[in-house]
Amino acid sequence: MTLQIAADVEGVATSRALSRAGTWLACVFLAATFAVATLFIPVTGRWDITLGLIGLLASGVGVVLALRAEVYWHALLFTLLACAGLYFFALVATEVSVQVPGPTPSSDYVLLSMPEFAVLVVGIPARSLAKSLSLGTIAFLAGPGLVQVAAWQQGMPLAVDVPVLASYVAVTLLVCSLWLGRREAARGTALMAGAALAEERDVALSRFHDRASTWLTENVLADLRALATAEPGELGLEHRQGIDRDLANLADVRLILDAPGVHGSATRKLAKVPVLLGAVRDGEQKGLHIRVTGDLSAVNALSTTVSRSLERALVECLDNVVQHSGVMEAEIAVMSSPPELSVMVSDAGVGFDLDQTTEQDVGLRMIVVDNIVEIGGTVQIWSRPGAGTAVFVTVPGGYS
Amino acid sequence: MRPPRGTTALQLDPLASISARGFLVVVAVVSMLVAIGVTLSTTDQISSWPLAVAALVVLAAGFGWFLRSAFRFDLGVSSDRFATAFALIAIATVLNSLSCLGTNIVVRDDWGLITLGLALMAAAPFRTHTELGTYVTVSSVVVLILVVLHALMSFRDTVIPVPVTVLVALAPILALGLGSVAYARSLLYGIYAERLEQADERDQQLDALRQAFVDDDVVGGIGGLRSDIVPFLGRVRQSGVLTEADRLRAAELAEGLQRALDTTAQQDSLGDHVSVLVDESALSVRLHEDDRATIRALLIALESSPHTEKGSIILELLEGESDRFGMVRCSSDDVRALRTDVLPFIRMTRLMFRTATEQVVGCELLVQFDIDRLG
Numbered sequence: 001m002t003l004q005i006a007a008d009v010e011g012v013a014t015s016r017a018l019s020r021a022g023t024w025l026a027c028v029f030l031a032a033t034f035a036v037a038t039l040f041i042p043v044t045g046r047w048d049i050t051l052g053l054i055g056l057l058a059s060g061v062g063v064v065l066a067l068r069a070e071v072y073w074h075a076l077l078f079t080l081l082a083c084a085g086l087y088f089f090a091l092v093a094t095e096v097s098v099q100v101p102g103p104t105p106s107s108d109y110v111l112l113s114m115p116e117f118a119v120l121v122v123g124i125p126a127r128s129l130a131k132s133l134s135l136g137t138i139a140f141l142a143g144p145g146l147v148q149v150a151a152w153q154q155g156m157p158l159a160v161d162v163p164v165l166a167s168y169v170a171v172t173l174l175v176c177s178l179w180l181g182r183r184e185a186a187r188g189t190a191l192m193a194g195a196a197l198a199e200e201r202d203v204a205l206s207r208f209h210d211r212a213s214t215w216l217t218e219n220v221l222a223d224l225r226a227l228a229t230a231e232p233g234e235l236g237l238e239h240r241q242g243i244d245r246d247l248a249n250l251a252d253v254r255l256i257l258d259a260p261g262v263h264g265s266a267t268r269k270l271a272k273v274p275v276l277l278g279a280v281r282d283g284e285q286k287g288l289h290i291r292v293t294g295d296l297s298a299v300n301a302l303s304t305t306v307s308r309s310l311e312r313a314l315v316e317c318l319d320n321v322v323q324h325s326g327v328m329e330a331e332i333a334v335m336s337s338p339p340e341l342s343v344m345v346s347d348a349g350v351g352f353d354l355d356q357t358t359e360q361d362v363g364l365r366m367i368v369v370d371n372i373v374e375i376g377g378t379v380q381i382w383s384r385p386g387a388g389t390a391v392f393v394t395v396p397g398g399y400s
Numbered sequence: 401m402r403p404p405r406g407t408t409a410l411q412l413d414p415l416a417s418i419s420a421r422g423f424l425v426v427v428a429v430v431s432m433l434v435a436i437g438v439t440l441s442t443t444d445q446i447s448s449w450p451l452a453v454a455a456l457v458v459l460a461a462g463f464g465w466f467l468r469s470a471f472r473f474d475l476g477v478s479s480d481r482f483a484t485a486f487a488l489i490a491i492a493t494v495l496n497s498l499s500c501l502g503t504n505i506v507v508r509d510d511w512g513l514i515t516l517g518l519a520l521m522a523a524a525p526f527r528t529h530t531e532l533g534t535y536v537t538v539s540s541v542v543v544l545i546l547v548v549l550h551a552l553m554s555f556r557d558t559v560i561p562v563p564v565t566v567l568v569a570l571a572p573i574l575a576l577g578l579g580s581v582a583y584a585r586s587l588l589y590g591i592y593a594e595r596l597e598q599a600d601e602r603d604q605q606l607d608a609l610r611q612a613f614v615d616d617d618v619v620g621g622i623g624g625l626r627s628d629i630v631p632f633l634g635r636v637r638q639s640g641v642l643t644e645a646d647r648l649r650a651a652e653l654a655e656g657l658q659r660a661l662d663t664t665a666q667q668d669s670l671g672d673h674v675s676v677l678v679d680e681s682a683l684s685v686r687l688h689e690d691d692r693a694t695i696r697a698l699l700i701a702l703e704s705s706p707h708t709e710k711g712s713i714i715l716e717l718l719e720g721e722s723d724r725f726g727m728v729r730c731s732s733d734d735v736r737a738l739r740t741d742v743l744p745f746i747r748m749t750r751l752m753f754r755t756a757t758e759q760v761v762g763c764e765l766l767v768q769f770d771i772d773r774l775g
Contacts, residue, residue, distance in 0.1 A: 024582045209618070216622060220629065227646065
């Protein structure tokens, strides 16, 4: 988890996501208003509604640009553009509503409320609470505020638009809660990221140190001891080769550090393959050392159902290694051969005789096998006493 | 690269659940206030009070279930759990609509259209955008059916064209629903991109550390390798003859190297964050790197809390014959406030260790965890 944790420390991803959400929200409300206003053109015979629609489009452009703006004053300018467009639309819409025969609606009617909702969201992606609240408030005052002015100018009965007012309060509350939560989360993630980096440094240095110590003990120290106990005289071939090897490696210690095992836990390379991460972490928590190889990214292309079944099967396989193999090392190899993906879990443990073992004794719970078969996959087991075990799971899907 | 299918933003970034839960609480409160407020302000449109009250009760149950799922440590808001919450909130929408069947004046007074959309918005961090897309479709169909029903039963005398009513009714659910789909998708892709970037950064850090290790000539510094051993070996190799003096010198150098190797054992930096480290079995350096990072984060959080009594953080790592466990103790004048400060990290501990518990004993916060794996 920790070393694999991805955290939106700077809030960039959240801000961008809020911008996208706001864009969709605003566009739907504006599109609905556009459609309703367009429907009223043939009903009322007032083609000047088209001018109002241009104002509505300008409002939409302003909202979208304000939501995407990265600089505060750009967002402010676009917000004002959106409000001006809304005002122009409201002038036309209220004039038509007052003029057409029948009961005259008041200034809180739905054709005006919907674009007002759209304008209210301009502040949500801002990168600080103050900017977010100030943009939202300016949008509220200049958007719905100017709509009321337009209604007054056209002689429409004025009314407080309770849903719009309530929406402003709700958006303010939601933005505040999001920001407070984000602040707390950012503190946590920054701390976690710092701890993970410190850990990385410790682990790497520890491994380098261990590797160097082991090499020195097995080579230089052993050679010195051999020289100390050797008979004086001409150096033997073995001694000459040993000294040559020591001097070469001491001249370039990178060779010593490139040994296997220096790169740490298997979960590290699985940062990009969360589906395997759970199974491997579970295995490691049980004490297993797991080596993961093959086309790992192909696993990401599996469907949700197949991924879940595969993960369950892998957890079960690794559990079997812990319980029955007698060794604490296992290997997971991923092989992609579209339209199928195969994963082999193997160990070099005690193994067993398949012919003398019932399905129940195999240990791999039949429910797991059934699960794989149900999704169109297969499970094959190879094992021999003393020669380890390999479970070959094939599932549909995956790409390289 | 796109994220794996079926992955939610919170699965990639569990700490974001802090803000997601806060957002959900506010959405739930706002939804209940809207529902109660609109019900009370439109009493003249209600034709069935039992249905109106039932709608509010079911809505409360739906959000209650949603909140309960979000605050659970184990599963969180799983697909099934959200389906249950959504079903309850959708039923509340239907009951609310039916409670004013025949007497409804305008469709915008139906609070269900808003609360259903808000529930989808709050679900964005918890569920996948594909799932949310399905829920938006289902919600739109439900709303469409309800509007048609009202058009036949309630709005017969109105001059507003039916397509307009349909558009007005669908707009909130589509706006909030599609907004939530966009949010979930964009957040997931953004966090996934950050994860990939972090993985690259870690690889770069490892390479940089390796280079620094080489540049600092740490190996050459052990036991006077560069100053004594290398010249000695070079001379012996060049001469091709081993003398009695060389034998003695080799023994002397071997002894010195052995001593140097014994004393240069890697120091454990986990102890930097505590006042007392009890670790007789040297478990600390053998812990799995992920577990160590989790403990380190908890210790740093305790260190940085203003409620922690200075010099009171104790880490005990104990190894028995068949089990290993750890304990973090910390004293405070206001231990409840301290617990609140470090709660996200206690949750992380619960996520990382198979069993982890926390309790307040007197003025001391105690976090205990079993250690199942070693590095």
